[in-house]
Amino acid sequence: MPIYEYECQQCEAVSGFLVMKKEDQKKIACLRCGSKKMSKVISRVTYHRSEGDRLNEFDTQKPPGEEFYKDSRNIGLWAKKRAKELGADLGPQFDEIVENARTGKILKKYGL
Template sequence: MPIYEYRCNQCGREFSELFLSIRQVKEVKCKFCNSSNLTKLLSSFRVHQTEESRLANFDTSKPRGEDFYRDSRNVGLWAKKRMREMGIDLGPKLDEIVEKGRTGKILEEYNK
């Protein structure tokens, strides 16, 4: 039973779909906006599975409190997510920037 992951080009969200038969693959639509304008994500490229799922569940439209940034793993998540939603993929370079942010400098910025 194949599981495929998709990014919707209409609303920018990601979701995974479990297919009971290969015939269903062609009929997949976005779970959120019902668009069929989807990009299939290759799961073999998903190295950081945990972060990927955090990103997928992360809603940038919701307010983030102090606790959010107290968890250093969340630093940079917002930027990543926003860039994805805008269709920008900086790949490993962004990870580098985010990693720098997690050492504390970005935290100081947010607390101003």
Template sequence: MNHHCGRTYIPKVHLENITPSCYILSMPIYEYRCSECGSITTEFVQGFNDPEGLTCKVCGSRKLKRMVSKVNSISSQEERLESYNPLARHDDSFYRDTRNIGLHAEYMLKKAGIKPTEDFKSKLEKVRTDPSSVIKDYEG
């Protein structure tokens, strides 16, 4: 990693298929809870101050309060499966994480004592790494 102007950059060689020559890692993502409807809005913020004109993406209210965000950790797929709770309420980040595609199916197979086939594992890995492949395969 290179350091320039007090910020940390990742050179392009470490990021596949991305055109800018480097990316700044010092801009945080904040979550805000709406006091009107209770929904959570996620915002990419430059600096550490709340952006001006921030509104709820659901109801349009300006009554938002910054939340303490969860810390993400890296875990193996087996650890993800072990900690998966099908009854738990998941936030948007859970559904945006492609590693969670098929997690419920894996959970149900394990619960039933059925070992997934290699074909199932291969298709699941393909859709996790390239979710749009489902549409491509269906159309093609």
């Protein structure tokens, strides 16, 4: 079943919706406040592994492929690992960006 999670931009509640066809997307509205400003969250079910496991799988010497960008949380993890390798302290702002990427907030930016 294609159930997608959407996060409300207004109250940040996450609601799951069954999306079978394009038209279904228009009906998506926050279950808590009714806002239609929703951005897609990639299902958490698929990502039950620890961050450490995921970090270990990344090869930062290779440019990430198309699949990689489909989950924006990968971008955050990748950036984090790369920064660690470079010994860079990117500060609290970077953490915020990574956190946004990890929670899927950046998906909207990429039009997904």
